[in-house]
Amino acid sequence: xxxxxxxxxxxxxxxxxxxxxxxxxxxxxxxxxxxxxxxxxxxxxxxxxxxxxxxxxxxxxxxxxxxxxxxxxxxxxxxxxxxxxxxxxxxxxxxxxxxxxxxxxxxxxxxxxxxxxxxxxxxxxxxxxxxxxxxxxxxxxxxxxxxxxxxxxxxxxxxxxxxxxxxxxxxxxxxxxxxxxxxxxxxxxxxxxxxxxxxxxxxxxxxxxxxxxxxxxxxxxxxxxxxxxxxxxxxxxxxxxxxxxxx
Amino acid sequence: xxxxxxxxxxxxxxxxxxxxxxxxxxxxxxxxxxxxxxxxxxxxxxxxxxxxxxxxxxxxxxxxxxxxxxxxxxxxxxxxxxxxxxxxxxxxxxxxxxxxxxxxxxxxxxxxxxxxxxxxxxxxxxxxxxxxxxxxxxxxxxxxxxxxxxxxxxxxxxxxxxxxxxxxxxxxxxxxxxxxxxxxxxxxxxxxxxxxxxxxxxxxxxxxxxxxxxxxxxxxxxxxxxxxxxxxxxxxxxxxxxxxxxxxxxxxxxxxxxxxxxxxxxxxxxxxxxxxxxxxxxxxxxxxxxxxxxxxxxxxxxxxxxxxxxxxxxxxxxxxxxxxxxxxxxxxxxxxxxxxxxxxxxxxxxxxxxxxxxxxxxxxxxxxxxxxxxxxxxxxxxxxxxxxxxxxxxxxxxxxxxxxxxxxxxxxxxxxxxxxxxxxxxxxxxxxxxxxxxxxxxxxxxxxxxxxxxxxxxxxxxxxxxxxxxxxxxxxxxxxxxxxxxxxxxxxxxxxxxxxxxxxxxxxxxxxxxxxxxxxxxxxxxxxxxxxxxxxxxxxxxxxxxxxxxxxxxxxxxxxxxxxxxxxxxxxxxxxxxxxxxxxxx
Numbered sequence: 001x002x003x004x005x006x007x008x009x010x011x012x013x014x015x016x017x018x019x020x021x022x023x024x025x026x027x028x029x030x031x032x033x034x035x036x037x038x039x040x041x042x043x044x045x046x047x048x049x050x051x052x053x054x055x056x057x058x059x060x061x062x063x064x065x066x067x068x069x070x071x072x073x074x075x076x077x078x079x080x081x082x083x084x085x086x087x088x089x090x091x092x093x094x095x096x097x098x099x100x101x102x103x104x105x106x107x108x109x110x111x112x113x114x115x116x117x118x119x120x121x122x123x124x125x126x127x128x129x130x131x132x133x134x135x136x137x138x139x140x141x142x143x144x145x146x147x148x149x150x151x152x153x154x155x156x157x158x159x160x161x162x163x164x165x166x167x168x169x170x171x172x173x174x175x176x177x178x179x180x181x182x183x184x185x186x187x188x189x190x191x192x193x194x195x196x197x198x199x200x201x202x203x204x205x206x207x208x209x210x211x212x213x214x215x216x217x218x219x220x221x222x223x224x225x226x227x228x229x230x231x232x233x234x235x236x237x238x239x240x241x242x243x244x245x246x247x
Numbered sequence: 248x249x250x251x252x253x254x255x256x257x258x259x260x261x262x263x264x265x266x267x268x269x270x271x272x273x274x275x276x277x278x279x280x281x282x283x284x285x286x287x288x289x290x291x292x293x294x295x296x297x298x299x300x301x302x303x304x305x306x307x308x309x310x311x312x313x314x315x316x317x318x319x320x321x322x323x324x325x326x327x328x329x330x331x332x333x334x335x336x337x338x339x340x341x342x343x344x345x346x347x348x349x350x351x352x353x354x355x356x357x358x359x360x361x362x363x364x365x366x367x368x369x370x371x372x373x374x375x376x377x378x379x380x381x382x383x384x385x386x387x388x389x390x391x392x393x394x395x396x397x398x399x400x401x402x403x404x405x406x407x408x409x410x411x412x413x414x415x416x417x418x419x420x421x422x423x424x425x426x427x428x429x430x431x432x433x434x435x436x437x438x439x440x441x442x443x444x445x446x447x448x449x450x451x452x453x454x455x456x457x458x459x460x461x462x463x464x465x466x467x468x469x470x471x472x473x474x475x476x477x478x479x480x481x482x483x484x485x486x487x488x489x490x491x492x493x494x495x496x497x498x499x500x501x502x503x504x505x506x507x508x509x510x511x512x513x514x515x516x517x518x519x520x521x522x523x524x525x526x527x528x529x530x531x532x533x534x535x536x537x538x539x540x541x542x543x544x545x546x547x548x549x550x551x552x553x554x555x556x557x558x559x560x561x562x563x564x565x566x567x568x569x570x571x572x573x574x575x576x577x578x579x580x581x582x583x584x585x586x587x588x589x590x591x592x593x594x595x596x597x598x599x600x601x602x603x604x605x606x607x608x609x610x611x612x613x614x615x616x617x618x619x620x621x622x623x624x625x626x627x628x629x630x631x632x633x634x635x636x637x638x639x640x641x642x643x644x645x646x647x648x649x650x651x652x653x654x655x656x657x658x659x660x661x662x663x664x665x666x667x668x669x670x671x672x673x674x675x676x677x678x679x680x681x682x683x684x685x686x687x688x689x690x691x692x693x694x695x696x697x698x699x700x701x702x703x704x705x706x707x708x709x710x711x712x713x714x715x716x717x718x719x720x721x722x723x724x725x726x727x728x729x730x731x732x733x734x735x736x737x738x739x740x741x742x743x744x745x746x747x748x749x750x751x752x753x754x755x756x757x758x759x760x761x762x763x764x765x766x767x768x769x770x771x772x773x774x775x776x777x778x779x780x781x782x783x784x785x786x787x788x789x790x791x792x793x794x795x796x797x798x799x800x801x802x803x804x805x806x807x808x809x810x811x812x813x814x815x816x817x818x819x820x821x822x823x824x825x826x827x828x829x830x831x832x833x
Binding site: 178 | 369391403
């Protein structure tokens with residue numbers, strides 16, 4: 001939990017009258033990391049063998065994302081927000097930390113290479129972010145030009161993919177822990193929406209919250225993916241309907 | 248000669264066919280060798296692929312020792328629970344546990360580096376990767392191989408970090424029924440040792456490449472691995488090959504004209520970055536049919552049917568010799584023998600029926616030639632001597648003075664009686680008249696002189712009364728009866744001028760054989776008389792010159808015919824005095 005708080009604080013400096021919004025995301029295990037999902041396909045020749053370990057429960061043998069880095073929960077204000085201070089992005093271990101982030105346009109990023117070898121980051125379709133080497137411990141800055149979704153990749157590490165969503169009204173962001181719990185810092189009281197982002201896209205519904213002078217706890221979990229059981233039941237109903245039509 | 252010529256054509260055809268077959272075999276050998284080599288390269292590539300996979304599986308099995316270690320699992324669980332900084336004691340204990348387990352890994356399956364990663368992907372402890380020493384925020388969680396392990400899968404990968412690494416990972420479970428506490432990752436550097444081991448176990452010449460250049464290579468004995476360095480200039484084009492992109496393996500390519508290679512993409516993330524391995528083989532090709540000798544080893548040579556080849560050569564040579572003997576040597580020998588017989592006078596002419604082919608024609612032509620010469624009265628080859636040569640440059644040499652020998656069928660005088668006096672008014676002898684050649688069969692001077700009746704006008708025979716008009720020669724009265732004809736007396740009784748006086752009667756004259764000098768003297772007188780009768784001039788024609796010529800002729804004939812002596816006689820040929828020499832064998 002302290003890490004989540006730090007993540008939020010790192011993004012926006014809390015005000016004196018700041019209130020905290022506590023919540024939890026659910027069904028995040030139904031999400032699938034696109035990089036890992038792509039790598040598991042045999043046609044991509046990402047391995048010579050890949051076998052499940054039977055002792056690991058099947059519900060864990062899914063390539064759900066590491067939400068403390070990949071699922072970004074944003075507090076969206078009703079008005080345009082100013083860019084925060086430069087944000088440090090660590091590049092290492094085959095990914096960036098965080099993997100997904102939501103910021104106001106004009107936010108500056110500092111990419112720091114924490115690996116003992118060179119990285120070569122570039123922005124997909126971003127003319128202002130061309131491939132360039134970043135040596136061990138080196139940094140590279142880039143500022144989000146305008147609202148939109150941006151993808152950052154590494155020429156030397158295909159698995160490294162980062163998504164930056166530039167949202168003008170984002171007031172705060174937080175990353176849940178492995179249980180899905182998150183804590184947002186609202187700088188000002190007012191009406192907000194809580195929106196989760198994954199792989200540069202919104203996931204789950206926007207949850208409206210009204211932040212007052214006190215801390216707020218969201219009662220219902222924010223479902224970032226459909227309920228697996230209901231999804232299965234729906235699929236079964238659809239199949240039955242098709243069978244009837246065929247008959 | 249037909250068979251011989253046919254044999255030459257057959258040999259030429261066989262030679263041509265052999266060359267054609269050799270060239271054809273060379274082309275087929277090269278084509279088959281190329282195809283076999285491409286298949287071999289594909290096989291090599293597959294073998295290397297299988298080796299990499301099998302090696303990864305065996306190493307992943309070694310990871311079980313880490314995964315089942317409770318210390319490792321416990322420390323990883325603690326690390327995963329720590330959302331902030333990982334406690335140092337956890338790192339230390341985990342490192343100790345890693346070292347302990349790693350020491351039990353067999354050397355052939357040992358890892359160059361081992362990492363223990365918590366659920367967050369953070370590297371809690373590691374062995375052998377000194378580059379990351381002191382980096383507390385070092386993590387690997389973003390790599391699919393680690394993510395898979397953290398999600399309950401065992402798999403391999405190839406990572407291109409500072410070098411190429413073959414990586415295997417598997418989850419580490421602490422509480423069954425919950426998410427894995429972490430994962431353990433084993434890495435093997437693809438270095439020279441790895442390449443050498445791979446080459447030794449697969450028998451392939453292999454090189455690894457990354458970033459468009461060869462990194463390490465190894466090859467079996469007999470293959471210069473530096474030849475694989477040529478891939479550096481070919482990689483850029485090879486990696487754009489459609490097959491390489493679609494299936495991860497290029498078709499066979501030729502490097503520098505002497506090495507054939509197949510590029511294969513490494514499995515895993517490194518493969519996506521263009522890293523891979525290449526297998527190579529030296530082409531089994533020959534530049535020319537003669538190169539087979541160089542490439543064939545003792546086993547190949549031992550398998551060649553030398554006996555069949557030797558037999559074919561022997562048969563061909565035997566047939567050629569047989570044909571050559573039958574159609575060349577034997578006819579020539581036959582012809583040669585017949586010619587020898589002809590030269591010796593054993594036969595008068597060649598018998599064409601004894602010959603075949605061209606020799607029959609030659610024999611027929613020779614016979615025709617002989618006939619032509621005979622029809623001309625004898626050709627020069629038939630003359631033993633010419634009087635012109637015999638008598639030198641005397642002014643009144645006989646027009647025709649020839650020696651005739653037994654057995655000669657050439658120019659021989661008319662079978663007139665040698666003892667008969669030449670008859671000036673007698674017509675010319677017929678050219679093809681039978682020849683008085685031998686002493687036994689033809690009237691020879693010695694044989695017929697006594698029996699020959701003197702012709703009108705001829706000198707009287709010894710003892711005979713001189714006829715009217717016959718001038719008694721100087722030696723007519725005293726000379727004893729002689730076998731040689733006396734020179735006829737000149738009409739009017741004139742004797743030959745310069746004629747030497749008749750020799751004294753020799754002992755032989757009394758009943759024995761006359762001496763050679765006497766005989767030659769008699770021949771001289773006869774010759775002079777005959778010349779006078781024929782109206783030829785005899786001035787300057789001395790006995791000394793005549794005698795010298797007879798000596799030379801005698802010696803020549805004796806040497807030629809191996810006879811004991813030579814007898815000379817005088818006769819008339821073509822209206823002129825002529826001499827006949829007859830070798831006599833005792």
